[in-house]
Amino acid sequence: MSSNGEKSMAKFILGFDLGTTNNVLAYASLEAEHPEVELLPLPQLVSSGTVESRTMLPSFAYLANPNEASGGALDLPWAKQRDFAVGEYARRQGAEVPDRTVGAAKSWLAYSRVDRHQPILPWGAPQQVAKISPVTASQRYLEHMVAAWQELHPEAPVAEQLVVLTVPASFDASARELTREAALAAGLPHDLVLLEEPQAAVYAWLADRGDHWRRALKLGDTLLVCDVGGGTTDLTLVTVAEEAGELVLRRMAVGNHLLVGGDNMDLALAHFVAARFAEKGTKLDPWQSVALWHSCRNAKEALLAAEGPAGDKYSISVLGRGSRLIGSTVTTEVDRQSVGQLLVDGFFPHCKLSDRPARRSASGFRELGLPYENDTAVTRHLAAFLQAHGPVSGQPVRPTHVLFNGGVFKADVLRHRLLEVLGEWFADSQAPQMLEGRHDLDHAVARGAAYYGWAKHRGGLRIRGGTARAYYVGIETAGLAVPGAPRPFRALCVVPNGMEEGTETDVPSDDIGLIVGEPAQFRFFSSSTRKADRAGDLLSAWSPDELEETDSLETTLPAVAGVEEDYVPVRFHSRITELGVLELWCVGTKASGRWKLEFSVREDAGEE
Amino acid sequence: MDGKELANFATISRIGRTEEHTINETPFRSAAERYTAYCIRFKNRSSRNISKKGLTLMARIWLAIRIFFLVLFQETVARQVAEVLEKRKLENKPSEAKPPAKPADKAEPKPAKQPPKPARSEAVTLLATLQREARFVDFIKEPLDSYSDAQIGAAVRDVHRDCAKVLDRLFAIKSIVDQQEGSPVEVPSGFDAGRYRLTGNVVGDPPFRGSLAHHGWEAAEVQLPAWSGTPYSARVVAPVEVELA
Numbered sequence: 001m002s003s004n005g006e007k008s009m010a011k012f013i014l015g016f017d018l019g020t021t022n023n024v025l026a027y028a029s030l031e032a033e034h035p036e037v038e039l040l041p042l043p044q045l046v047s048s049g050t051v052e053s054r055t056m057l058p059s060f061a062y063l064a065n066p067n068e069a070s071g072g073a074l075d076l077p078w079a080k081q082r083d084f085a086v087g088e089y090a091r092r093q094g095a096e097v098p099d100r101t102v103g104a105a106k107s108w109l110a111y112s113r114v115d116r117h118q119p120i121l122p123w124g125a126p127q128q129v130a131k132i133s134p135v136t137a138s139q140r141y142l143e144h145m146v147a148a149w150q151e152l153h154p155e156a157p158v159a160e161q162l163v164v165l166t167v168p169a170s171f172d173a174s175a176r177e178l179t180r181e182a183a184l185a186a187g188l189p190h191d192l193v194l195l196e197e198p199q200a201a202v203y204a205w206l207a208d209r210g211d212h213w214r215r216a217l218k219l220g221d222t223l224l225v226c227d228v229g230g231g232t233t234d235l236t237l238v239t240v241a242e243e244a245g246e247l248v249l250r251r252m253a254v255g256n257h258l259l260v261g262g263d264n265m266d267l268a269l270a271h272f273v274a275a276r277f278a279e280k281g282t283k284l285d286p287w288q289s290v291a292l293w294h295s296c297r298n299a300k301e302a303l304l305a306a307e308g309p310a311g312d313k314y315s316i317s318v319l320g321r322g323s324r325l326i327g328s329t330v331t332t333e334v335d336r337q338s339v340g341q342l343l344v345d346g347f348f349p350h351c352k353l354s355d356r357p358a359r360r361s362a363s364g365f366r367e368l369g370l371p372y373e374n375d376t377a378v379t380r381h382l383a384a385f386l387q388a389h390g391p392v393s394g395q396p397v398r399p400t401h402v403l404f405n406g407g408v409f410k411a412d413v414l415r416h417r418l419l420e421v422l423g424e425w426f427a428d429s430q431a432p433q434m435l436e437g438r439h440d441l442d443h444a445v446a447r448g449a450a451y452y453g454w455a456k457h458r459g460g461l462r463i464r465g466g467t468a469r470a471y472y473v474g475i476e477t478a479g480l481a482v483p484g485a486p487r488p489f490r491a492l493c494v495v496p497n498g499m500e501e502g503t504e505t506d507v508p509s510d511d512i513g514l515i516v517g518e519p520a521q522f523r524f525f526s527s528s529t530r531k532a533d534r535a536g537d538l539l540s541a542w543s544p545d546e547l548e549e550t551d552s553l554e555t556t557l558p559a560v561a562g563v564e565e566d567y568v569p570v571r572f573h574s575r576i577t578e579l580g581v582l583e584l585w586c587v588g589t590k591a592s593g594r595w596k597l598e599f600s601v602r603e604d605a606g607e608e
Numbered sequence: 609m610d611g612k613e614l615a616n617f618a619t620i621s622r623i624g625r626t627e628e629h630t631i632n633e634t635p636f637r638s639a640a641e642r643y644t645a646y647c648i649r650f651k652n653r654s655s656r657n658i659s660k661k662g663l664t665l666m667a668r669i670w671l672a673i674r675i676f677f678l679v680l681f682q683e684t685v686a687r688q689v690a691e692v693l694e695k696r697k698l699e700n701k702p703s704e705a706k707p708p709a710k711p712a713d714k715a716e717p718k719p720a721k722q723p724p725k726p727a728r729s730e731a732v733t734l735l736a737t738l739q740r741e742a743r744f745v746d747f748i749k750e751p752l753d754s755y756s757d758a759q760i761g762a763a764v765r766d767v768h769r770d771c772a773k774v775l776d777r778l779f780a781i782k783s784i785v786d787q788q789e790g791s792p793v794e795v796p797s798g799f800d801a802g803r804y805r806l807t808g809n810v811v812g813d814p815p816f817r818g819s820l821a822h823h824g825w826e827a828a829e830v831q832l833p834a835w836s837g838t839p840y841s842a843r844v845v846a847p848v849e850v851e852l853a
Contacts, residue, residue, distance in 0.1 A: 049837030331762035
C-alpha cells in the first residue's frame with residue numbers, strides 16, 4: 001500500500017476469514033508493539049430467540065417463513081424484525097429445512113456457469129421461498145461479523161480500520177471481484193486487501209514462530225500448504241528464496257478449486273452406516289438420516305483420533321426423534337478397521353505420483369449445480385498438482401515441508417497418511433516433513449490475515465508471488481467464414497502468471513477493432529499451470545486442462561461525434577493494483593482514449 | 609426506616625452475601641474482598657437479629673456500616689440500594705403520580721405499550737441448551753423400567769458426549785485442585801469454606817493436612833446464551849415440533 005493510502009485513524013487491523021463452512025474474525029491493535037492477534041466472539045442465534053457467542057460463524061443463511069420470523073424469534077442484539085438468520089441456528093435448520101437454507105455460497109461464487117447476482121439460492125428451492133444470490137449470502141455473513149465488531153468496538157468503525165479479507169488461492173479474478181463486491185456492500189472499506197487463504201495460514205505460522213521461522217525453513221526449501229476444509233481443498237506451494245541477502249518467501253503455485261472436503265467424508269461414513277442399518281432391517285427415515293450424518297461427524301473424529309475408543313468396535317446410534325428417546329433409538333456397530341479403510345483409503349489413498357484424478361463422467365445431460373469432484377482422493381489431486389508445477393515439464397515439484405490447515409486434519413491418521421504418501425513419492429531423498437510449530441487448524445486463516453495486515457502496516461516478512469494465474473482474452477481470428485463452423489479462435493495472454501501487485505503492462509498485439517456504440521464482449525480464460533507465457537503471447541492450441549473459461553468481459557465504446565469510422569483499433573493494457581485487483585483496459589492506438597473492461601453478467605445463467 | 613424498607617435492606621444484605629461467595633473464589637486481594645470476608649463471619653449474628661426481635665439499634669448501626677461498604681465496593685449492591693430508594697420515593701408521594709394514571713387505564717381498552725422484555729430464568733436457558741444439543745430432558749424424563757441396560761447404554765453415549773460438550777463450552781468446567789485423588793493435600797489457613805469441604809476428624813486450626821477425596825469442580829467461565837423470546841415462551845425447554853408434509 002502506498003504511504004498516502006494509509007489511514008491515520010485506523011486503530012485496528014481486522015482479518016476476515018469468509019469460509020465455505022465457517023467464518024472467523026481476528027483482529028490486532030495497530031498501536032501494540034507486537035502483533036497480538038485475538039479472535040472476536042461472534043454472537044449468533046443458536047436457537048429461536050437464543051443468542052450465544054462462538055468464535056466461528058457457520059456459513060449458512062436460513063430464510064424464514066414470515067410467520068416464523070414475526071415476534072422477533074430471529075432478532076439479534078443489533079437487529080430487530082429479522083426474517084433470516086445466519087450462523088449456528090441456520091446450520092441446524094439446514095439439516096431439517098433444506099429448502100430454506102443457503103449453504104456453500106462461497107463455492108457458488110467461484111462457479112461461472114451461473115449469474116452470481118441472481119437470486120438462485122437455496123439451489124432448487126420452491127418458488128415461494130424468497131431466494132438470495134451468492135453475493136448477497138456472502139454479504140450477510142460479512143455484515144454479521146461487522147455488526148459483532150461494532151457492538152464490541154463502537155469507537156472503531158470498520159470503515160476506518162485496515163481490513164484484510166481472505167479468498168481461496170484458487171479463486172479466479174471474477175470470483176475475487178464478486179467477493180470484493182459483497183465485502184464493500186457489507187460496509188468494509190474500499191482499500192480492503194484480498195489475501196489468499198493458504199498464504200494466510202503461512203502467516204499464522206510465521207506469527208506464532210516469530211523470528212525463529214528461519215530455523216525451520218532454509219534457502220531452497222519448498223513448503224506445501226494443504227488446506228482441506230469442510231467443502232473445499234486448496235493447495236499452494238511456497239518456496240524460500242533469497243533477495244538482497246535476506247530470506248524471502250515466494251508463492252510459487254496454487255491448485256484448482258477442488259470441491260471435496262470434510263463434509264464428503266461425513267457423508268461417506270453416513271452412507272456406510274446406513275447400509276449397516278439396512279442389513280439389520282432398520283430403514284431410516286429422512287430425519288434419522290440427517291441425525292445419522294450428525295452422529296457420523298462425531299464418530300469420524302473419535303474413530304480417526306490416534307487414541308481411538310477402546311476395542312475394535314464402535315457403536316453409532318441414531319436417537320429417537322420424539323420425546324421417547326431410548327425406546328426409539330437405533331444402534332449399529334462398526335469396526336474401526338473398516339471405517340479407517342473407508343475414510344483414509346477413500347480420501348487419502350496410496351497412489352503413484354503419476355496417477356491422475358478420475359475424470360468427470362462425460363454425460364451430456366449433466367445437471368447444472370456445483371461441480372463437485374468425482375474423484376474424492378485428495379492424494380491423487382495432490383499428485384496432479386505437484387506434477388503440473390514442476391520446474392521442467394514432466395518432473396514433479398518436491399516439497400520439503402508440509403503445513404496443514406482445515407478441520408479435517410484434526411485427525412492424526414489423515415496427517416500421517418498424507419505424509420506417508422508424500423514419503424513414498426519421494427523415497428529417494430528426505431521425506432517431506434510436517435512443519436514444526438502450532439497448526440491452529442480452525443482459526444489460522446483469520447489469525448494469519450490479521451497478522452499479515454499488521455506486518456504490512458508496521459513492517460514484517462511478506463510472501464511475494466503476484467498473480468497466481470495467467471489470464472487470456474479470446475480473439476477471433478480474421479479469415480474466411482465457413483458456414484456452421486466457428487471462426488478459428490485464439491487466446492491472447494494479457495496477464496502473465498506471477499505479475500506483481502502495483503505493476504502494469506502494455507500487451508503487445510495486433511490492433512483489435514472494437515465496434516463503437518454497442519457492447520464488445522470478450523471470452524476470458526485463466527490458467528494456473530501455464531507459467532512461461534508472457535503478455536502478448538498468442539496461443540492457438542491448448543489442452544482443455546490448461547485453460548479454464550470464466551466470466552466474459554465487456555466494454556462499450558461511446559460513439560464519438562465527428563468520427564466516421566464505426567470501429568476503433570485498440571490494444572490491451574493490464575494492471576494489478578496495490579490491493580491485488582486485476583484491471584484490464586482497452587487503449588486506442590490511433591484515437592486517444594481508454595476503456596475499462598468489466599465482467600459481464602451472463603444472460604444465459606440464472607434459470608433452472 | 610419503616611418495616612418494609614428494612615425488609616428490603618435485609619434482602620440486599622443477603623444478596624450482598626451471595627455476591628461475597630463468588631468474590632471469595634479467588635484469594636483475597638483487595639480491601640473490598642477483605643472487607644466482605646469480614647462480613648461473612650458476622651453473618652449469623654445479623655440474621656439472628658432480624659429474625660428474632662426486629663432490629664435493635666446496634667444491629668441497625670452495624671447494618672448501616674455494612675451497607676456503606678457494600679455500596680462503595682460492590683456495584684450490584686449499589687444499584688439495588690438505589691432501586692429501593694427510588695421505590696420509596698414513589699411510594700411516599702402517591703397522590704401526585706398515580707391517581708391521574710388510573711382512570712386513563714380504565715377508559716382506554718389497553719394501550720399498546722411495549723412490555724419490557726421479560727428475562728428468562730438462566731436455569732431454563734441452560735435446560736433448553738442441554739435439551740437442544742444433548743436431548744437431556746428427553747433422556748431424564750423417560751422411564752427406564754422397560755428397557756435393557758444395552759438399550760439405555762446405546763442412547764446414553766450420545767447424550768453423555770453432547771452434555772459434556774455443552775458443559776465445556778458454557779462453563780469450561782475444570783477441577784479446583786490439580787493433585788491426584790488420594791494424594792496428601794494441605795488446606796491453607798484462611799481457606800474458603802465454599803471451596804474446601806472438610807470431613808472426618810476436623811479439630812485444631814488450619815493449615816489442615818489430609819488426603820484428597822475429590823478434586824472439586826469449578827466453572828472457569830459462565831457463558832450462558834442470551835434469550836429474547838416472548839413471555840409466553842419463557843418457560844419452554846423444548847418447543848413442539850411439527851413436520852409439514
